Amino acid sequence: MSMKVLVIMGSPRKGNTYRATERIREIIEENVPVEWETVMLKDAHLEDCLGCYQCFEKGEEYCSLDDDASLLEQKMKEADGVIFATPVYGFQVSSLMKLFIDRHSYIFHRPRFFRQKALLLTTAGMAGTSDVLKYLDLVARIWGFDVAAQVGIWSHATFGPLPPYVIQENEKKLRKAADAFITALKRGTRSRPKLFDVLGFHIGRAPSDELGELAPADRHYWADQGWLDKGRRYYVDVPINPLYHALGGMVEWYLRRTIRRDLQAVSE
Numbered sequence: 001m002s003m004k005v006l007v008i009m010g011s012p013r014k015g016n017t018y019r020a021t022e023r024i025r026e027i028i029e030e031n032v033p034v035e036w037e038t039v040m041l042k043d044a045h046l047e048d049c050l051g052c053y054q055c056f057e058k059g060e061e062y063c064s065l066d067d068d069a070s071l072l073e074q075k076m077k078e079a080d081g082v083i084f085a086t087p088v089y090g091f092q093v094s095s096l097m098k099l100f101i102d103r104h105s106y107i108f109h110r111p112r113f114f115r116q117k118a119l120l121l122t123t124a125g126m127a128g129t130s131d132v133l134k135y136l137d138l139v140a141r142i143w144g145f146d147v148a149a150q151v152g153i154w155s156h157a158t159f160g161p162l163p164p165y166v167i168q169e170n171e172k173k174l175r176k177a178a179d180a181f182i183t184a185l186k187r188g189t190r191s192r193p194k195l196f197d198v199l200g201f202h203i204g205r206a207p208s209d210e211l212g213e214l215a216p217a218d219r220h221y222w223a224d225q226g227w228l229d230k231g232r233r234y235y236v237d238v239p240i241n242p243l244y245h246a247l248g249g250m251v252e253w254y255l256r257r258t259i260r261r262d263l264q265a266v267s268e
């Protein structure tokens with residue numbers, strides 16, 4: 001059976017970043033049959049978020065914008081693996097990638113991509129790679145993705161044309177990332193959540209429960225998934241390091257207490 005891979009392309013052109021994803025595609029296709037789709041965000045219809053909070057509070061279906069956000073979410077849901085690819089622009093992701101993330105910000109509150117593997121890719125002329133990868137990692141993991149690989153390669157030209165040894169290094173990095181992605185896709189099961197992921201679960205659980213009908217969309221979503229059930233350790237049923245669980249429980253207890261105290265103060 002073939003795997004579905006979706007590329008979310010944050011470069012406005014079919015340049016260095018696109019070529020890097022195509023190289024990854026070649027490597028993957030040598031190993032497993034794959035159904036490949038690249039979404040050029042430049043060609044997608046995404047409008048600026050209006051900051052109305054409807055998606056957070058009531059649900060994404062209440063968004064007044066009529067654009068491709070939900071279509072892109074659906075594509076991610078149907079994929080087995082998603083490659084988030086962006087050039088470094090001004091030491092960060094491109095504005096296309098940032099808009100894509102902003103338009104799906106409700107997913108930070110109501111994570112959903114627990115079946116999917118992610119590969120994070122960036123290209124840069126000089127600097128900013130680690131900040132961009134760190135940021136994409138944060139986003140993808142909070143959205144629920146199992147991040148299988150991260151890769152940053154050098155493109156042209158800040159210091160002139162790329163010397164052959166950099167081209168070789170790039171190739172090595174792309175191959176390593178593609179191999180890790182293939183392994184994760186073939187394995188299918190989730191890797192063990194790290195401390196960050198477990199803390200994320202508990203940090204999300206406290207307001208989703210305590211705010212109740214002040215944030216109904218989150219409350220209902222979390223309740224429907226069983227995430228508010230007593231003793232629940234994580235979004236999905238995977239072994240959790242007991243120390244992470246204990247730390248997460250403490251953070252959640254503290255947050256719940258703070259939220260209750262603040263709600264009390266507001267109501268006085």
Ligand SMILES: Cc1cc2nc3c(=O)[nH]c(=O)nc-3n(C[C@H](O)[C@H](O)[C@H](O)COP(=O)(O)O)c2cc1C
Nearest residue numbers: 011015016017087088089090091124125126127155
């Ligand atoms: C508007 C803009 C801003 C950029 N900012 C940075 C930067 O902050 N750091 C960096 O290393 N390269 C920067 N670059 C270079 C690109 O990241 C690099 O050339 C990248 O490979 C371009 O990808 P593309 O060919 O897919 O468009 C910038 C390029 C552009 C066009």
